[in-house]
Amino acid sequence: MHYPLPDEKIDDAALRVWRTTGWISAAVYAVIVGIVLWLTLRFDWPAWIVSLLAVLAAAAAAVEIAVVPKVRMARIRYAIREDEIDLLHGIIVRKRTLIPMVKIQHVDTKQGPILRRYGLLTVTFSTAAGKHEIPALGAARAEEVQSRIAKLARITDEEL
Amino acid sequence: MKNSSMPRRQHPISVLFFIMKIVKDMIYPLAAFILSTTLREDVHPLWLWGGIALFSAVAIALGALSWLRYVYRLEPNAMHVEYGLIIRKKLSIPRDRVQSVDMSAGIVQRLFGVQKLVIETAGSRKPEVVLSAVSKAEADRIRTAMVKDASDAAVTGAGSGAHDDGQGPSGASAGSADGSAAARPLYRVPTGRILLYSATSGRIFLSLAIIAALYSQFDDWVRNLGLFDPDAWEAVMPSDARGWAWFAAAACAVIWLLGTAVITVKEYGFTIERQGGKLLIRRGLLERKQFSVALERIQAVQVTQNTLRRMFGCASVNLVTFASIKNDGQIHSLLCPLVPVRDIPELLAAFVPEAVWPEDFERPGREALTGYIAFPLAVAAAAAVPGLIWIPGGYGWTALALPAAALLHGVLRFRHAGWRLSNDGIVVRSGGFGVQVAFIPRRRIQWLRTKVSPLQARRKLATLQVVTASSSYAAAWLIRHIPQAKAAELIERLRGRQPSPSLILSPVSANRTDSGSS
Numbered sequence: 001m002h003y004p005l006p007d008e009k010i011d012d013a014a015l016r017v018w019r020t021t022g023w024i025s026a027a028v029y030a031v032i033v034g035i036v037l038w039l040t041l042r043f044d045w046p047a048w049i050v051s052l053l054a055v056l057a058a059a060a061a062a063v064e065i066a067v068v069p070k071v072r073m074a075r076i077r078y079a080i081r082e083d084e085i086d087l088l089h090g091i092i093v094r095k096r097t098l099i100p101m102v103k104i105q106h107v108d109t110k111q112g113p114i115l116r117r118y119g120l121l122t123v124t125f126s127t128a129a130g131k132h133e134i135p136a137l138g139a140a141r142a143e144e145v146q147s148r149i150a151k152l153a154r155i156t157d158e159e160l
Numbered sequence: 161m162k163n164s165s166m167p168r169r170q171h172p173i174s175v176l177f178f179i180m181k182i183v184k185d186m187i188y189p190l191a192a193f194i195l196s197t198t199l200r201e202d203v204h205p206l207w208l209w210g211g212i213a214l215f216s217a218v219a220i221a222l223g224a225l226s227w228l229r230y231v232y233r234l235e236p237n238a239m240h241v242e243y244g245l246i247i248r249k250k251l252s253i254p255r256d257r258v259q260s261v262d263m264s265a266g267i268v269q270r271l272f273g274v275q276k277l278v279i280e281t282a283g284s285r286k287p288e289v290v291l292s293a294v295s296k297a298e299a300d301r302i303r304t305a306m307v308k309d310a311s312d313a314a315v316t317g318a319g320s321g322a323h324d325d326g327q328g329p330s331g332a333s334a335g336s337a338d339g340s341a342a343a344r345p346l347y348r349v350p351t352g353r354i355l356l357y358s359a360t361s362g363r364i365f366l367s368l369a370i371i372a373a374l375y376s377q378f379d380d381w382v383r384n385l386g387l388f389d390p391d392a393w394e395a396v397m398p399s400d401a402r403g404w405a406w407f408a409a410a411a412c413a414v415i416w417l418l419g420t421a422v423i424t425v426k427e428y429g430f431t432i433e434r435q436g437g438k439l440l441i442r443r444g445l446l447e448r449k450q451f452s453v454a455l456e457r458i459q460a461v462q463v464t465q466n467t468l469r470r471m472f473g474c475a476s477v478n479l480v481t482f483a484s485i486k487n488d489g490q491i492h493s494l495l496c497p498l499v500p501v502r503d504i505p506e507l508l509a510a511f512v513p514e515a516v517w518p519e520d521f522e523r524p525g526r527e528a529l530t531g532y533i534a535f536p537l538a539v540a541a542a543a544a545v546p547g548l549i550w551i552p553g554g555y556g557w558t559a560l561a562l563p564a565a566a567l568l569h570g571v572l573r574f575r576h577a578g579w580r581l582s583n584d585g586i587v588v589r590s591g592g593f594g595v596q597v598a599f600i601p602r603r604r605i606q607w608l609r610t611k612v613s614p615l616q617a618r619r620k621l622a623t624l625q626v627v628t629a630s631s632s633y634a635a636a637w638l639i640r641h642i643p644q645a646k647a648a649e650l651i652e653r654l655r656g657r658q659p660s661p662s663l664i665l666s667p668v669s670a671n672r673t674d675s676g677s678s
Binding site: 099 | 605606607608609610611612613614617627628629630635651655
């Protein structure tokens, strides 16, 4: 590589956020399996349907809680340079995305209920061809990142 | 120019379009009213006719009022529109935000010698301003004023002030009127080529599907109405397999002819004209359409060849713009329906000088071949297994056509994959049975991405994704399975500092300095 890889990490608490979302998915899967179990008992469905579903749900939940957050955390890096934003992300497919600063139209922060519980914010920035995000930054850091991008993006006022 | 910034209204005939819009908006209550009155037993006909008369009167009155209330004003660098019956809305469109201007004339517009004019901006996914009827001169005036022309100042020395009402180059042959013919390339696609384009259009399969759907509806409908004796109907329809095959072939032929005719009528007389920094594209036999876009607004250019057109050595050229009107139901707008491949470099140089046809392409190495064929082949092979087992009569082997086709497609995709980097952007070639060549100016790239899948990681390969903006969210081009070092090199070249705005319309430099080594 001719230029350095981005090296800034997101907040460590992101791990807990993603685990929480993993647990929420697990709860949803449990409800679905429960409904199918009820249907099986009520309408005499063959038992293999519910067993298969339960195994799949357990596997998916385990991956989402134990594996995905760790891998995501290990992969995700960002760098905000003067002329571009550089992101490393992706769970199975490793992605590196470069967004020229001049193409950024606006920067926002967003915070769902889980992120709020851990005091984190996600910074999103839009180009004319879609949105990108740096997930789960501490509140102070998010504000810093947002204002930094806004400042750098405003310098060059090129049209679409 | 005293009158240029005066508030104006559309041609009075546009009242008709306002009425049509009102009727369209009220179609459900109207249908409910008609159904509820006709389905009731003892309703006096006066109720029905009176209701319809009242509705018509209201629609006409509201239409006329809407027309009165719809006022627009053109200023040198912006257009202001005021409209709305109850809630007054004001709209200002700065010229800098205009992506394209469309002019068209349907049957009604033609009868009254007026034009429909549509202005598109990047901000919204639907047209910003629709003037359903303005005079030709007025439409030209708006178009000239609202399509940004970076070279206006340079060419005429007077900017937008040089445009006199109605004196715009309206005729296709009027381009050389002011003696600067060299600056105004004009190209009319021969009718024979339009016919070939229509005949080889893939859209015919779409129309096939639509007609089949319509037919199934029609069939039910006919049966329900009892207009036809079902037995007589059966007698007309073929009864055995061979009859059905002939019937299907005949139906396809008819649909194909119909589709060809429809597209020919739509694209007839396709003419491209470049006036300095803008392109004017005119087409259509019954409905004459004109599309204007500033070169500055073109995000990318794509040359597309489907399988049939490849056999004729022809390709079509599309523009990737922000225009929300879909010419093909695709995100691209047509620059030229069909052109012989050998004429493409010249065509591009004349109309979209930023797109320079490369002499050759860099290609992925042999190590990429696996990436192109392995996955599709595996999927196709898996899909063929049930066929091998269950197709009766010893014809199971025919299922092998599936993996064979997948293999061929993969090999073709590998062979077509290519790119050529220049100082100003990148040209990306891709395709399987068809071929696409996209010209992406570097300064139009919204973002870049490299992707490494687990399979690619082992062989140190990567996929490069180049993304520009377009009317539908994003237009992305992929260069797959190239060495990671190569991807990094391409990114390094593409992400470099943007050239200064003064270079925007300068011709692309001829001395490309690619290394070509991989």
